[in-house]
Amino acid sequence: MSRTAGRYKAVIFDLDGVITDTAHYHYLAWKRTADSVGAPFDEEFNEQLKGVDRMGSLALILARAPRSFSNEEKLALADAKNRHYQELIATMTPGDLLPGALDALEAVRAAGLKTGLASVSKNAFTVLDRLGIRDRFDTVVDAAQIANSKPHPEIFLTAAAQLGLAPVDCLGVEDAVAGVASIKDAGMVAVGVGKPEVLTQADRVIPSMLEFRLEDY
């Protein structure tokens, strides 16, 4: 492919579960929360939380708890979850990049395309810095810059706008059901990373970033 001949001008990546396995740390931290309030919690239910912001995820968990919670209690639970999550990510290093993730970022730039990151996490910049990859992105959109969490398309639309591109020129990469919905509602082609039976709305699903090849799109 020549440097400008491709169909796309940018690839916008999700962070948690695509670039690094923080999705597992979110799972562990929410599992402790759910256990503490007597709400059922397993990997299947956790799929609904992926890509959803902190208070939105907590609301989904508490909807299955045996009692209701005051706003004060909700804020305390969210804060405790975040402290646990931050303990888990504190020891991350560049060695925690998922296999294939860095190669994908390098391949995108080598083909003359821009790179974007779209994460609804308030911890996104911390994770990027621990991984040492902040400068690998031409733009980063995190929770602080948007009003609506995935599955709303705002975050991918914001990333495209910050890159100076139309959504149709961007490819989105996501591991979450809500994230794939966000990409599709933004009018982009969606690459799902995970299982086809889970990411049913994706245009193509790959099992891991090792299988990400620009020429496939």
Ligand code: BG6
């Ligand atoms: C998303 C994760 O990237 O960020 C969700 O997929 C998480 O699981 C959300 O809840 C918010 O993260 P944080 O770090 O702001 O609590």
Ligand code: MG
């Ligand atoms: Mg994700």
